[in-house]
Amino acid sequence: MTTSEEPPRPAVLLLSGGMDSTTLLALAVTKGFLIHALSFRYGQRHDLEVQAAARAAERYGVLKHVVLDIDLKSFGGSALTGAGIIPKDRPIDEKEIPVTYVPGRNTIFLSYAMAWAEVLGSSDLFIGVNSVDYSGYPDCRPEYIESFERMANLATRAAVGGQRLVVHSPFIRMSKREIIELGISLGVDYSETISCYDPTADGAACGHCDACQLRRKGFAEAGATDPARYAAAAPT
């Protein structure tokens, strides 16, 4: 992290428009990084995420926001990219990999971020992965992120030149509650973030998918009100 004595450093930040990555953006801006935000359209069911990412990018004055279209649909294999039904009100079992897991997603995202960082001469990547509530996702685990970082430090021209790339994942061992508490202290407007895997056509959250359940639990534990708009049928 930079201190106020150092010149601002460019960084590439993966921005989905959800709670975690928006909080991450607020944190990285506070630390003085010059943010290059990267979002993806990857065949997910709705575009609201990317719209939320664009709003966050604007609000935090990122230097550049790139949205890449990538085609994960042609491989199939995930409920988030159209191959299955999104489960509702299921007990969140941290030992089981959810059907909403998208094979290779974080590796592909981080690979693009690494490529952009190299072009920019940046040695800092930010990703808002979180292993506590989503330990079912293999590519959210600390050992995975550490291994990606080691690989990235062999993959690039910068690495050959001795520049060390760091993958910052400050939330990886934090609970949703802790992330929300941090975000509130940083002034994050959570009404602008979207977490739901299956929102209504007008953008209301379903309240029943895994992501909604975890979000609501996090806000409840933090003793805060979730400003997300939920569909009428959602539990209160």
Next chain:
Amino acid sequence: MTTSEEPPRPAVLLLSGGMDSTTLLALAVTKGFLIHALSFRYGQRHDLEVQAAARAAERYGVLKHVVLDIDLKSFGGSALTGAGIIPKDRPIDEKEIPVTYVPGRNTIFLSYAMAWAEVLGSSDLFIGVNSVDYSGYPDCRPEYIESFERMANLATRAAVGGQRLVVHSPFIRMSKREIIELGISLGVDYSETISCYDPTADGAACGHCDACQLRRKGFAEAGATDPARYAAAAPT
């Protein structure tokens, strides 16, 4: 590798349509793998590579050939994606990273291949990287490929389930001459492969870029005739 007693195993093979990946395809088919070939349009200057890949995929009867459009141009940073001039007749200095190096390319390619393999239930990736003639490319080095493999074995659901992914890069320590000799023994039709970074509009190779120089040197050392069509101005 499989033996004749084992049932054929699915594999994902990165196929550029160049000499190395076409030879790799011939080799993997000979070993009995069921090939899922993956090619990319990544903003390279010409589409002849992808056409050559499609011809090779058809000739070798791959199970499926997917061509993905990926956008590396939006990051810039390489002569191959439009940001610079392709050098001609330069002495090939193996210590220097060429301007034709595309940041993050092999990492992005391998990440997609890993994602597809996971969806297929495959544990075999094939990539035709070669560190001898291209030692200037950081993402062609053995230590890079080994590190990617370690990362992949933490990234996927299959890895969590104990399935071990292998990144096969059988050419990584072979010279161009050795690759060509192997390909000739396997019956590869090198007239159908394209290596040139800067071909003419009608598909003739320039004969002067790094890739043409290395190809010609490889054929000369193998004592074989290069069946590529070169532009009239090319050296003989």
